[in-house]
Amino acid sequence: MRAEYSAGREVPAQGSVFAYGAAAGLLADRLFGDPRRGHPVAAFGRAAGAVERVLWRDHRGWGALHAVVCAGGTAGAAALVARGVRSRSAVSVALTAAVTWTVLGGTSLGREARAVGGALAAGDVEVARERLPRLCGRDPGALDEGQIARAVVESVAENTSDAVVGALVWGALGGVPGLVAFRAVNTLDAMVGHRSPRLLRFGWASARLDDVAGWPGARLTAVLAAVAGGAPARALEAVRRDAGRHPSPNAGPVEAAFAGALGVRLGGTLAYGGRVEHRPVLGGGGRPVEVADIERAVRLSRRVGVLALGVCVGGRLLAGHLLGRRSR
Secondary structure, three states, rough: OOOEEEEEEEEEEEHHHHHHHHHHHHHHHHOOOOOOOOOHHHHHHHHHHHHHHHOOOOOOHHHHHHHHHHHHHHHHHOOOOOOOOOOOOOHHHHHHHHHOOOOOOOHHHHHHHHHHHHHHOOOOOHHHHHHHHOOOOOOOOOOOOHHHHHHHHHHHHHHHHHHHHHHHHHHHHHHHHHHHHHHHHHHHHHHHHOOOOOOOOHHHHHHHHHHHHHHHHHHHHHHHHHHHHOHHHHHHHHHHHHOOOOOOOOOHHHHHHHHHHHHEEEEEEEOOOOOEEEEEEOOOOEOOOOOOHHHHHHHHHHHHHHHHHHHHHHHHHHHHHHHHHHHH
């Protein structure tokens, strides 16, 4: 591993640290899924909930303070830890691997999607309805088999960006602090970034911050889904035509790309927390989603994750090389 020098100390090249650590972290996620006990993201959620109870006001400014305290404080702590071990190559790689494993959720996403798909394939719609809330916040009570399958495919698409690609992008940009900050922002959005009366103002900052943080990962996910899906022209055309019609600036490109890659239609009428939404159709030239498409979506998601690792590692190494040449 090439080393740099800082204040008289030998410091391992951070591009190599990220490359080895991120690859090991993705492998750990593939082998083990999420940590089963003491998950740091769950601990962060409990801490953020406690801060929310103290700071909550029906005001955007207090919500912004909540986001800064929770996401900023967590990222700052991660930066201090990463800086403390920066001169030790093996420890830096191990820290990056552990944090990458912690913030990625691709394997757990696939397991939950396949569990719902398995229930549908067995004809047990009630079990599928019971498991669907583990993937998304949609009301499952009135959904039929096809609507549940569509909800699963949409959730796999969106969470490929949120739970895998976006984290790798910010890890490449910011190392361990970038990984931690992205997951903290994403978790805050899931907790308070809702359009409910209580959180409409308080959660505004977390929701907007998540939109900004998710922007690069969503675009990379869309491109990689087109590349990995076997129908790049169709997928890119769906993104061009349909992505901007989705109410989410980041879910739109991702879901449109998956729709085009899989040859299915996504979007339409859905219900969240008692609200009914009529969303535009994505991939309008495709057929309705079938149960078998859940497995196809999971496999596409896994391919996208591997490609994202390659792109992010390659980009980080290339940036380090170019910066190194400029500093000579």
